[in-house]
C-alpha cells in the first residue's frame with residue numbers, strides 16, 4: 001500500500017504528470033468555452049430563423065387592423081380585431097406604437113399598463129432594405145430582448161403615424177438544459193463534442209507518454225553513465241529536440257570515453273616507462289658496481305684486465321649519461337604546455353658543429369662521415385636545442401648501424417621553400433617490420449638488443465620533436481643496404 005502511494009507521489013511529481021495536468025485543464029476549458037459559444041449561437045440562429053420566416057407578419061396584420069385603428073388604437077373595433085388575431089396566433093404579442101415608440105395600444109394578454117418606450121431605431125433597422133438579422137427590441141411589459149415583426153400604420157381620428165409591432169418570441173425562452181433535453185441537434189452536437197474531447201484527451205495522454213518515455217530513457221542512460229558505465233549510448237530517433245539532446249549526449253559520452261582511454265593509455269605508458277627505466281638504469285649500474293668491486297678486491301690485477309675493467313666502467317657510465325640526457329630531452333618534449341624556443345639560426349653551422357663532435361667516433365668505427373650542405377643555405381626557424389638532439393640522435397644511430405668501411409652523409413638543401421635535412425647511411429638497414437616499430441618508445445631491434453646497446457628512446461624523441469615543429473620524420477630503409485632519414489624545417 002505504502003509503495004503504491006509512493007509510486008503515485010512519484011508520478012504526480014513527474015514532468016509527465018505536469019504536462020498532462022496542464023493539457024487536460026486546457027482541453028476542459030476549451031470544451032466548456034466551445035459548448036457555451038455553440039449553444040448561444042444556436043439560440044441566436046433560432047431567433048434569426050423565427051424573425052426571417054415571420055418578417056412579413058406585421059405587414060399582413062396591418063391589412064386587417066388598419067380599418068379598425070382609424071377609430072383609435074384602443075377603440076372596441078381595434079381591440080376586437082386584435083383579439084381575433086391573437087386567438088389564431090396566441091404566441092404573438094401585439095402593440096400599436098406612436099412615432100416615438102411609446103405604447104399607444106396594448107393588445108397583449110393581461111394588457112399590462114406600461115409607459116415603456118420601444119427603440120424606434122431598432123424598428124427602423126428592421127424596416128430598412130436589407131436588415132442584419134436578428135434585430136431585437138426590449139418588449140413592452142416583459143422587458144425581454146425579443147425578435148419582432150413591424151409595419152408602419154396610421155391610427156386615431158387624426159390619422160397619427162405609428163407602428164404595428166408583433167413581438168414574436170413571447171413564449172418563455174429555453175434554458176440550456178431544456179434545450180439539451182429537447183433538442184436532438186444540441187444533444188448530437190454535445191455527444192460528438194464530448195467524444196472528440198475524450199479522444200483528444202486519450203491521444204494527448206498517449207503522445208505525452210511517448211514523448212516523456214524518450215526523456216526517461218535519456219535520463220536512465222545519463223544515470224548509468226554517471227555511475228561509471230561509459231559505454232552508454234542512446235538511439236537518437238527523430239531529429240527533434242530530444243533527438244538533438246541524445247546526439248549531444250552521445251558525442252559527450254564518446255569524448256569522455258576517448259579521453260578516459262587516452263588517460264588509461266597514458267597511465268599504462270607511464271608505468272611502462274618507469275619499469276623500463278629502472279631496468280635500463282639497473283643493468284649498467286650493476287655491471288659498473290661489479291667491475292669497481294673487482295678492482296677494489298683484487299690486489300694484483302694484470303694491467304690488461306685492469307684497463308679492460310676501467311674501460312667497462314667508463315662505457316657503463318657513458319651509457320648512463322646518455323640515458324639521462326635522452327630522459328631530460330624526453331621530459332622537455334613531453335611537457336607540451338611548455339612552448340618551443342623558436343629562433344632563426346644557421347643550420348649549416350649546427351650540422352658542422354655536431355658532425356665535428358661525432359668525427360672521432362666515426363673514425364674509430366672506420367666510417368666515412370661527410371657533410372653535404374651549401375654555404376648559401378638560408379637560416380631556419382626552429383628550437384635550436386631540440387634540433388641539436390634530433391641531429392645527434394640520427395647521426396648516432398647511423399654510425400652505430402654502419403659497419404667499418406661504410407659511409408654516413410648528412411646533407412641539407414632547400415626544397416619548396418623549406419630546408420630538407422637528410423641523414424643517409426650504408427649500414428645494416430631495417431626490415432619493414434622493424435621500420436614500423438623503431439619510433440616507439442623503448443623499441444630496439446633484436447640485433448641492437450643482443451649487442452646490449454641503446455635505450456630505444458632516440459627515434460621516439462626525434463619523431464616527437466619533428467611533430468612539434470610541424471614536420472614529419474621520414475624513414476626509408478633497405479636491409480643490408482642502408483637507411484635514409486629525412487625531415488624539413490621552415491626557412492626563417
Ligand SMILES: Nc1ncnc2c1ncn2[C@@H]1O[C@H](COP(=O)(O)OP(=O)(O)OP(=O)(O)O)[C@@H](O)[C@H]1O
Pocket residue numbers: 322326393397398401425427428429430438439443444445446448449453454455456457458459460483
Ligand atoms: N639508421 C639505422 N639503421 C639501422 N637501425 C637503426 C637505425 N636507426 C635506429 N636503428 C635501430 O632502431 C632502434 C631504435 O633506435 P633509437 O634511436 O630509438 O634507440 P637506440 O638507438 O636503441 O637508443 P638511444 O638512441 O636512446 O640511445 C634501435 O634498436 C636502433 O638500433
Ligand SMILES: [Mg+2]
Pocket residue numbers: 393396397454457458459
Ligand atoms: Mg638511437
